[in-house]
Amino acid sequence: MATLISQSIFFFILLSFYTLTIIVAQDETGFVSSIDPKLLRKKQHASHFRFYWQDIVGGNNATSIPIIPPLPKFNNSFSAFGLVRIIDNALTVGPNLSSKLLGRAQGFYASTSQTELDFLMVMNFALFEGKYNGSTITILGRNVANNKVRELPVIGGSGVFRFAKGYAEASTYSFDPLSGDATIEYNVYVSHQI
Ligand SMILES: *[C@@H]1O[C@H](CO)[C@@H](O)[C@H](O)[C@H]1NC(C)=O
Ligand SMILES: *[C@@H]1O[C@H](CO)[C@@H](O)[C@H](O)[C@H]1NC(C)=O
Ligand SMILES: *[C@@H]1O[C@H](CO)[C@@H](O)[C@H](O)[C@H]1NC(C)=O
Ligand SMILES: *[C@@H]1O[C@H](CO)[C@@H](O)[C@H](O)[C@H]1NC(C)=O
Numbered sequence: 001m002a003t004l005i006s007q008s009i010f011f012f013i014l015l016s017f018y019t020l021t022i023i024v025a026q027d028e029t030g031f032v033s034s035i036d037p038k039l040l041r042k043k044q045h046a047s048h049f050r051f052y053w054q055d056i057v058g059g060n061n062a063t064s065i066p067i068i069p070p071l072p073k074f075n076n077s078f079s080a081f082g083l084v085r086i087i088d089n090a091l092t093v094g095p096n097l098s099s100k101l102l103g104r105a106q107g108f109y110a111s112t113s114q115t116e117l118d119f120l121m122v123m124n125f126a127l128f129e130g131k132y133n134g135s136t137i138t139i140l141g142r143n144v145a146n147n148k149v150r151e152l153p154v155i156g157g158s159g160v161f162r163f164a165k166g167y168a169e170a171s172t173y174s175f176d177p178l179s180g181d182a183t184i185e186y187n188v189y190v191s192h193q194i
Pocket of ligand 3 (some may be wrong): 096097098099
């Protein structure tokens with residue numbers, strides 16, 4: 001019986017030593033450490049932003065440039081499957097392109113449906129105004145262009161939008177079938193810490 005106990009103690013000590021070695025070894029690599037959990041429990045602010053996203057595809061001042069054409073098989077199809085455009089689109093306070101510039105939508109969108117006009121949107125809303133200047137809201141979502149309202153997830157952000165989450169609702173304000181230019185109203189609902 002006594003041997004059994006001393007054996008267990010021995011193994012316990014051995015195990016503790018082993019665990020300790022692992023912990024110390026992990027610390028020694030120095031690439032990770034805990035953060036104050038309070039950082040994640042800070043008071044959340046919730047904001048609603050509304051602006052207009054200006055997709056200018058033609059002319060000298062285009063801000064939405066095709067970098068990959070549709071797949072040949074979809075050249076003449078409405079869905080333009082495979083098309084990728086890089087954007088640096090103005091975000092304006094009103095629908096008029098010449099209204100106040102609040103920020104820019106930078107990223108790309110890609111046509112990802114073979115049968116309808118659906119886009120994968122990957123973009124940062126870089127804002128310029130007041131305390132938001134220099135901060136970004138990151139969007140990644142599916143945009144079914146013919147739906148009246150499309151919901152896109154806010155997957156994060158930087159600056160005042162650190163730890164952000166939320167969603168955006170996009171709806172087409174105007175579309176010019178001749179030029180291809182579109183003005184989209186974005187309502188962004190986002191919770192953030194600062
Ligand atoms: C491009 O922008 C300039 C300056 O804002 C403007 O004068 C010009 O008319 C624009 N050109 C086109 C094709 O929209
Ligand atoms: C599709 O368009 C590209 C460039 O616009 C062209 O090179 C290609 O030949 C076209 N393919 C078909 C099948 O029309
Ligand atoms: C947009 O604003 C400009 C300059 O303020 C104005 O000339 C133009 O008529 C406006 N366009 C529309 C569609 O309201
Ligand atoms: C935003 O910040 C940039 C760089 O810090 C500055 O040049 C610019 O004037 C600021 N814009 C506004 C609207 O405050």
